[in-house]
Amino acid sequence: MASSLPGPAALPEPVGPGGYTLRGQLAVTSCMETLQVGYLHAVAAAAGCALASPFPDNGIDWHLSHGSSAHAEDDEVTIKVQLKCTYQIAARPAGPSFSFTLDNDHLRKLAHPRVAVHKILVVMLVPREVDQWLLAQPDRLEVRHCCYWVNLAGHAVTGRRRTNVRIPTQQVFDDRALCAIMARVGAGERP
Secondary structure, three states: OOOOOOOHHHOOOOOOOOOOOOOOOOOHHHHHHHHHHHHHHHHHHHHOEEEEOOOOOOOOOEEEEEEOOOOOOOOEEEEEEEEEEEOOOOOOOOOOEEEEEEEHHHHHHHHOOOOOOOEEEEEEEOOOOHHHOEEEEOOEEEEOOEEEEEOOOOOOOOOOOEEEEEEEOOOEOOHHHHHHHHHHHHOOOOO
16 A cells, blocks of 8 residues: 655745745854764664763763673773764765864873773764755654764874874764673773
């Protein structure tokens, strides 16, 4: 039996008086931050993790906790997450990694080699055009594009004020990746 729901092309787009999508006046960087937090929440929910936002954040945006009786030392492990979002890098980077520039102060926090709680950097790549960030259909909500993660423990600060780091393109940050990170941390290993 054929569906009676209209396809995505048939759905009208809400427009403002000039015939365009009337978006709010929030700065695009603030919108990017909100989008990446929504992405993180979705991944954490699917991985069965609890989230906490430290106040003040002092360079770390989120704490994610994962409970499991399979963890070796404790039944709950935690990692710290620093989020970044950019449209200046191609949404589908070619090659095994892409370059991302961090302020040296942020890198020092993430690169400390000996920590009680491991830290990861999660970088979201988004299209430059805001109207390409999401696609809603009756059976799904697509967020475009995705996040990648890296553990920078031991990474050297090389620039005067900023340092380029490499983010592996195979390290897509999704629920399975987060579960694997938590399993390694729960076994006493690095993320």
